[in-house]
Amino acid sequence: MAQERDDRKASTESDQAEGFPARGPATGDSVFGDGEDCLCPATGTIETLGRKYALQVFCAVGALDPARFGDLESAIPDASTSTLSDRLDELEAEELIAREQYDEIPPRVEYELTDEGRELGERLTPLVEWLRGREE
Amino acid sequence: MAQERDDRKASTESDQAEGFPARGPATGDSVFGDGEDCLCPATGTIETLGRKYALQVFCAVGALDPARFGDLESAIPDASTSTLSDRLDELEAEELIAREQYDEIPPRVEYELTDEGRELGERLTPLVEWLRGREE
DNA sequence: CAGCATCCAGGGAGATACTG
DNA sequence: CAGTATCTCCCTGGATGCTG
Numbered sequence: 411m412a413q414e415r416d417d418r419k420a421s422t423e424s425d426q427a428e429g430f431p432a433r434g435p436a437t438g439d440s441v442f443g444d445g446e447d448c449l450c451p452a453t454g455t456i457e458t459l460g461r462k463y464a465l466q467v468f469c470a471v472g473a474l475d476p477a478r479f480g481d482l483e484s485a486i487p488d489a490s491t492s493t494l495s496d497r498l499d500e501l502e503a504e505e506l507i508a509r510e511q512y513d514e515i516p517p518r519v520e521y522e523l524t525d526e527g528r529e530l531g532e533r534l535t536p537l538v539e540w541l542r543g544r545e546e
Numbered sequence: 547m548a549q550e551r552d553d554r555k556a557s558t559e560s561d562q563a564e565g566f567p568a569r570g571p572a573t574g575d576s577v578f579g580d581g582e583d584c585l586c587p588a589t590g591t592i593e594t595l596g597r598k599y600a601l602q603v604f605c606a607v608g609a610l611d612p613a614r615f616g617d618l619e620s621a622i623p624d625a626s627t628s629t630l631s632d633r634l635d636e637l638e639a640e641e642l643i644a645r646e647q648y649d650e651i652p653p654r655v656e657y658e659l660t661d662e663g664r665e666l667g668e669r670l671t672p673l674v675e676w677l678r679g680r681e682e
Numbered sequence: 683c684a685g686c687a688t689c690c691a692g693g694g695a696g697a698t699a700c701t702g
Numbered sequence: 703c704a705g706t707a708t709c710t711c712c713c714t715g716g717a718t719g720c721t722g
Contacts, residue, residue, distance in 0.1 A: 451602075454681045456674075460596035462715065466587075479684050490716050495685055516683045517722075526680065533673040538592075540669050544662070545590045598695065615704050626696045631705060652703045653702075686721080694713085701706075 455530075458500045463489040467497040469538075471507050472531050476520035506530055594636045599625040603633040605674075607643050608667050612656035642666055 451457075459465055463486060470485045471477045477485075482494055489497070498521060501507045506527035512518040523531065595601055599622060606621045607613045613621075618630055625633070634657060637643045642663035648654040659667065 451678075451681070455677050456601065460598075460601075465592065465596075490718095491685065492687090492717085493715055496715085498685095511684095517685095519684060529676065530673075533676055537666075537669045537673060540665070541591050542587075545587070619704095624696095626698095627705070628697085628707085629695055632695085634705095647704095653705090655704060684722090686719105688718085688720100689716105691716080692714090694711100696711080697709090699707085702704090 455504050455506075458504050461497065461500065463493060464497050464501065467494065468501055468506060468527070468530075471501075471521050472523050472527065476510070476522040478518065478520055482521070501527075591640050591642075594640050597633065597636065599629060600633050600637065603630065604637055604642060604663070604666075607637075607657045608659050608663065612646070612658040614654065614656055618657070637663075 459468070466486050467482060467489070470482055474481055474485070479494070479498075482498075483489075483491065486494065498507065498509070502509050502521075505524055507521050508524050510520045510522065512520070595604070602622050603618060603625070606618050610617055610621070615630070615634075618634075619625075619627065622630065634643065634645070638645050638657075641660055643657050644660050644663075646656045646658065648656070
């Protein structure tokens, strides 16, 4: 498995696997080999989704759609109310889910996916299914 | 790989969004609506990838392939050596990357993607590109 | 019912120094 | 060069009580 590689990397290493997520911005082609341009950022939506329970919350909303707060608490019992609330806020801030409030008594709130959220779900599905498959 | 999941056998009365990652295990059909069965787990590979810089490290390895420790440090300057080391260990434990050590002087170590890692990269690409696009 | 404010504990991540 | 070892620190996340 050890493949011989010559130390031909003088300074500018431009040899890279093609079509990898680590590509530069969609507009350009420079990778970090060309500069200090970053790859998959640790910020933004990825960061949000990486937080604890974020993915579960997102999936639960998508599965229940619409989902009420209590439903989500039942679905993800390990997450505390505050955590759940935080994740919902963050997902809403990313415009992946939408919050619908009904001023009734008792109060009712429903969370549902936005179009963006649905799109994300589509791109997420093959990934999650693959990950699931290899867990076992 | 087209996936048809129209095989919903009208299992339960509760209808849910179609084809969402929040499905039960691939083997079964029960969703959390049916029980407390969990959806996207917060454990395993997902947890590993969710850690800080994990995705960057993974992408950087895939982009450089093979990647040396120093290269990765340069590529992801925000991550400390210990963090980088941790992420590499974890990714290796998940068998997404492979570590190749050459007992030379000076010592040399190369990280490269495994086949599994490459598969993950493929499934990750559309997601990352989409995320990138909407960040702006 | 929904969810925020507060407080607190744990662990992950950063910085640095040191070794094979 | 390629990491470990250690220490601290901050942030995340858990628990609870209270409000609209």
